[in-house]
Amino acid sequence: MFTKILIANRGEIACRVAATAHRMGIKTVAVYSEADANAKHVAVCDESVLIGPAPAKESYLRADKIIEVAKATGAQAIHPGYGFLSENEDFADACAKAGIAFIGPPASAIRAMGSKSAAKALMETASVPLVPGYHGDNQDASFLQEQADRIGYPVLLKASAGGGGKGMRIVEKSADFKAALESCKREAINSFGDDKVLVEKYLTRPRHIEIQVFADTKGECVYLFERDCSVQRRHQKVLEEAPAPGMTPERRQAMGEAAVAAAKAVGYVGAGTVEFIANQDGSFYFMEMNTRLQVEHPVTEMITGMDLVEWQLRVAFGEALPKQQHELAIHGHALEARVYAENPEKGFLPSIGTLRHMHTPAAVNFELGKGAIGGDPAAVRIDSGVREGDAISPFYDPMIAKLIVWGKDREEALAHMAQALSEYQVVGLATNIAFLKRLVESQPFASADLDTGLIERNHAALFPQAAGATLEVLALAAASLLASERQGAANDARKPWADTSGWRMNAALRRVLDYGDESGRSPLAVEYANAGWKVEAGGRGALMTLVEQQSKRLVIKLDGSTVRGTVVRDGETFHVFTGGAHHALNYNDPLAHAGEAEAEGGRLTAPMPGKIVAVLVEKGKEVEKGAPLLIMEAMKMEHTIAAPANGTVEDLLYLVGDQVAEGAQLLAFKAA
Structure with a gap:
């Protein structure tokens, strides 16, 4: 077996490969860009080498530099992960010429399947149905x-x-x-x-079902069953599960055998995925083959007990497949949710920032690669390439983690996923966690009424109008603030004006804490009492007492009811986690904002760092509301900036090719 491998990737997949390699006694070498100097994947590998600036084309896409590092460090093989160079036939060829094993298929297979059009032509020859x-x-x-x-x-x-x-x-x-x-x-x-x-x-209401295949250098190939990846936004997967709901044994065998035939047709070696688009009537068509490990491979691992990364390493070393087809079986049901730094309410716009607070659900690691699972695997698994305090940058995919759960059946797996999402806490940037929880608990997904348009079709239910904060949520935020003030006073006990008891000679102290969120203002009246505070909001009132505080975790009582939660203050925003939900409350301190003027109107700003790729209007142009004005590219996705109202473009402040910072004014606009 290899004694040292280089991992030519970053994030959670680099960490995932390193974990399996270390379990097998293999040393690992990480490569990293200047933006990833303190990244998790650098910390978990045995060695690390800087390969270039932050942009991927100057670092993670530099095949020549990666091969140089492999030679210099004595790595015998390179694992490309997914993305970047994982499906680059020239890189696979270069590895072979350098005498370094490429942990993936031969360049010829990548070349045959790397072009969607060429792959479809090949499948047509093999009589596989095509759209x-x-x-x-x-x-x-x-x-x-x-x-x-x-x-x-x-x-x-x-x-x-x-x-x-x-x-x-x-x-x-x-x-x-x-x-x-x-x-x-x-x-x-x-x-x-x-x-x-x-x-x-474009088929209406199609399902996206893919087959995991694995081939060795000895001509053997197996399929490790299917994954349903129908739930998508912007054609990118959001939830994945295995096995596919409603899959019959006959259809599973037919799709599996077709996938194996496709792999054998190109002399495939290693892990690959053959993707099909399926109609509701059960008919299916070949879409493409991904010649690499997939992001969603953990759900296959959870239902089979196999470590697919270990399989990759063994096959690349020349060993036979660890299992034959008749030895593979499905055990239980698994779901994977991609936790992203993005804002679903704003068109899933990626979010940039620092993970100031991150609390994950309890996960118990279980050892893969032992064949059929003797007992049940852990209910929750988290694959992540970031830690609390790390930053999500504009240079790479904004994935925070993959949250994977297992259950004896789909109903149990759904329950585990909903519970895990309710325990996942992130502060510092926008995430899709609340959206994922609504999606998992939605009637269409729970009943397996699946197709690639599920999110768009159920938009109203999945994107409900924001409701005002409840008394319980406001009280938790207030308890955190009041406790903080009390601690501050204790640290400054010599100053009489620092007292926070609220004592007054003739009347109780009454304050109004001005909180607000997306639904509007939610003021909370607080009256100091001997046994706590009387709080009132939205016509409801109660006596609040602080029962317990452990760091950010609070237990309060509202009259006779106990309320538990976690409150994280980030600047002037109180993030309240309670009842499985996350509430972001902005606290308006009138003393802190005295004299501030209202922000200037008529400005169109960059929602995130990026590059201008198209300017669609001219200076002085009159436009209608919603008209596209310019297009930005960020994180390899395009974002159109549209006119907020009927009006005139008074000035263009950037040209095509210009880099812009988040919040930068892009053009001057005057509403009609």
Whole structure:
């Protein structure tokens, strides 16, 4: 077996590979960019080497530098993880020429399956059903539009070299085709260095089901069953589960055998995923093959007991597959939720910032790779590449963690996931945790009424109007503030004006704490009493007493009711975690903000750091509300800045190619 490997990736997958390698007695070498100098994956590896500046194209995509590091450190193999160079045939070739094992398929297999159009042509030859579309080399815009008109709308534009939901656009009518094509090609060239696209019929209410395959160098290939990845936003997976709900043994075998045939057709070696789009009637069509380990591989590990990274290492070393097809079986049900730094209420816009507070649900590690599971695996598993205090930067994917749960059946797995999400706490940036909990608990998902449009179809239920904070939430925030004031007074006991007892000669002290959230202001009246505080909000009142405080955790009583929660203060925002929900309350201290003027209007600012990729208007142009003004690219995704009202563009402050900081004014706009 290898004695040392280099991990040519970052984040949770680098940490995941390092954990398995160390369990197998293999030393690891991490590479990192300047932005990742203090990253978790650097800390968990045995050695680490700086390879370049923060932008991926100057660091994690520098194949030459990575191979140089492997040679210099004596690494015998390179594990590419997923993303970056994991499906780059030139990198696989370069590793082979350097005498370093590439822990993945041969370059020929990557080349055959790396182009969606070429892969579909290969599958067509193998009589695998394909979605109607155009997968050829003619990339003339007018020709592609003719093909789309022939296929019939809606159609899906998809980057031929794409993945991860990038470089994809749904086009509803012919008039929108060319604008969507231009945007798709820009995103494809920025993400993959290749702007070739294919056009396919867009199926309504399809399911996304993929088969995990594994092949060795001895000609053997198996499938480790399926994963349902239908729940998506922007064509990127949000929830994954295994096995797929409603899958019959006959259909599972048919899809598994088709996936194995596809892998054998290209001389595949290692871990791969054959993805299918399936109709509600059970028919399925080949979409693509991902020639790498997938983000969602843990759900397969949870139901089979196999460590897929260990399989990768053994196969790359030349060993036979650890199990044959008849030895593999499904045990229980697993779900994976991708916890992201993003704001679902703002179109899933990525969020940048520091993880000032992070509390995760209890997870018990269990050892994979022991064949069939003798007992039940841990109910909760967390794969993460960040720690409390780490920053989510604009340079890479904003994933915080993968939260994976297991249950004896789907109902139990759903219960474990809902509970785990209710215990997950993050402060410092926006996350999708609350959205994930609503999604898991929604009737369509709970009843397995699955398709790739589930989120859009249930938008109203999944994005409810924000409700005002309850008395319990406000009381927890107030208890935290009052306790903090009391502690401050204890530290400054010599100053009489620091007293926080609220004593007055002729009347009780009464304060109004001005809290607010997305729903508006939520003032809380607080009257000091001998046994605590009388609090009142929204027509409700109660006597509040602080029962217990352990750091950020509080226990209070409101009259006879006990309320427990965690309160984290981040600047002027009180983050209250209670009852499985997260409430962010902004505290307006009138003394701290005395004299501040209202922010200037008429400004359109960058929602996050990024680059201007298109300016769609001219100075002096009159536009209507909602008209696109310019397009930013950040985290390899495009974001359109639109007119907030009817008005005039008075000035353009940036040009195409300019880098802009979060909050930067992009243009001057005067409303009509």
